[in-house]
Amino acid sequence: MEEREDCIALQCRQYSASCREFSVRCQPVQLRSLSAATCSVWLAAYWLFVLTQNSMVLSAAIFITLIGLIVYLHFVKIDQESLLVIASLGIQMTSSYASGKENTTFIEMSRVKDVVINEAIYMQKVIYYLCILLRDPLDPQSVSEVVPLFQSSKPRLDCLVEVYRSCQEILEQRKTVSQTL
Amino acid sequence: MDAADVKPMSLSGNLLYLVWAYVPESWLFSLGLTYWPQKYWAVALPVYLLVTIGIAYVLLFGINMMSTAPLNSTHTITDNYAKNQQQKKYQEEAIPALRDIPISEVNRTFFLGDGSN
Numbered sequence: 001m002e003e004r005e006d007c008i009a010l011q012c013r014q015y016s017a018s019c020r021e022f023s024v025r026c027q028p029v030q031l032r033s034l035s036a037a038t039c040s041v042w043l044a045a046y047w048l049f050v051l052t053q054n055s056m057v058l059s060a061a062i063f064i065t066l067i068g069l070i071v072y073l074h075f076v077k078i079d080q081e082s083l084l085v086i087a088s089l090g091i092q093m094t095s096s097y098a099s100g101k102e103n104t105t106f107i108e109m110s111r112v113k114d115v116v117i118n119e120a121i122y123m124q125k126v127i128y129y130l131c132i133l134l135r136d137p138l139d140p141q142s143v144s145e146v147v148p149l150f151q152s153s154k155p156r157l158d159c160l161v162e163v164y165r166s167c168q169e170i171l172e173q174r175k176t177v178s179q180t181l
Numbered sequence: 182m183d184a185a186d187v188k189p190m191s192l193s194g195n196l197l198y199l200v201w202a203y204v205p206e207s208w209l210f211s212l213g214l215t216y217w218p219q220k221y222w223a224v225a226l227p228v229y230l231l232v233t234i235g236i237a238y239v240l241l242f243g244i245n246m247m248s249t250a251p252l253n254s255t256h257t258i259t260d261n262y263a264k265n266q267q268q269k270k271y272q273e274e275a276i277p278a279l280r281d282i283p284i285s286e287v288n289r290t291f292f293l294g295d296g297s298n
Contacts, residue, residue, distance in 0.1 A: 116288045120257040121249050129252060133284075142264065148252045161292050168293060 008153045012166060018087035018173050022163050024153045025080045029073070029098055041065050074099040078152040083163070087173040091115075091132060093149060109174055111135055113143060115167045117160050128157045130164060198223070258284050 011023045045061030077098040084092040090108040097103075113133040119126055129148050136144035155163075201209075202223035209217065250256040259281070269278035 114285045114288075116284050117292065118257055118284065120252050122252060123246075131252075133258070143255055143258060146253050146255055146258060151252075164288070164292050168289075 008155055008159070010155065010159050010162065012162070018170060019085070020166055020170055021082055021084045022166065023080055023082040024150050024155055024159070026078060026153045028079065029077060034069075038065055041068075070099075073097065074101055081150050081153055083149060083167075085115075085167055085170045087170050093147075095152070107132060107134070107147070112171075115164065115171065117157070117164050118146070127154065128160055129154065130160050 008027070009025045011025070013021045013023075015021065041064065042061055045057050049055065049057045074097060078095050079098050080094075080096045082094045082096075084094070086092075086109075088109065090106055091112060092104060092106045094105075095103045111134050113135040115130065115132050117128055118131050119128050129150070131149060132147040133143045134145040134147065136142045201217060202220065206217075206220070209215075263281035266280055269280070271277065
C-alpha cells in the first residue's frame, strides 16, 4: 500500500469478520549492495595479499564472504513481518528471514490488554512503534509487559495508524463477545 | 571579565605552576627548594587532562544511550508516580483535574478520533 525508498509495503488481509492479517514486506537483498560488499572484501584481501604475499589471505577472504552471506541471510535479513489478529483466540507474530526461516510467536487473547502506538527514544531519534500491552495477572489494570511489533521494518506513523485502526476494530469484538457471555 | 575578578589563590597557583615548569632545576636547587615533582609531570598532567575531557564527551554520550529505556520496557508507558496517582472525582462545569492519562485512552483520542470525554 505504500513504498519508501529503503522499505516497505503493507498488506492487509481480512479472512473473516474477526480475523485479520497485516504483512509488512521489506526490500529484498539488492544485487548492487551484495556486489559492492563482496568486491570491497575481496579488494581488501588482495591488498593484504600484496602486502604479505601470503595466499591464505585470499582463501580466507572467500571463506569469510560465503559464511558472512549465509549468516546474514539466515539470522539478520528479515524479509517480511506479519501480524495475525484473531479476536477470540489471540495474536500471532511471524518474521520470515531471507533464507526462508520463520519465527513465530503467539500471544493468547486473555493476556492481551491492548494494542497501542507508543513513542520512544531509539538511537538519537524518537520513533513511533506499534506494541502489544500484556495484562498483569495479579492486577488487571496494570501493564506487565510491552511487546514491540514490526521491529526490523519499523514502519512510519501513517502505516502504523492503519494497522492500529484495523486492530482496534478486531479488539472491540472481543469486548462484545465477553459481555454477551 | 576584568583583572579585578581574578582570585588571588588561583593566580598564585598559576604562577607557581609556571615557575616550576620553566625555571631550570639548578636555579631551584640553589635556592634550597629541592623536593619538587619531576618536570615530566609539567607536560604530562595537561595532556592527561585534555585526553580525559575528550573521553568524557564520548563516555557521557554512551552513558546516555545506555540509560535510555529499551523499546520493550514498561518505563516508556508508565512509572511509579502514574501508577499511584489519586483519581479525583469529575465535577460538572469544572476544569478536569490534572492526571496521567493511560496510553490506550491517548491513542484512541489521537488515532481513532473518539470525541468522548
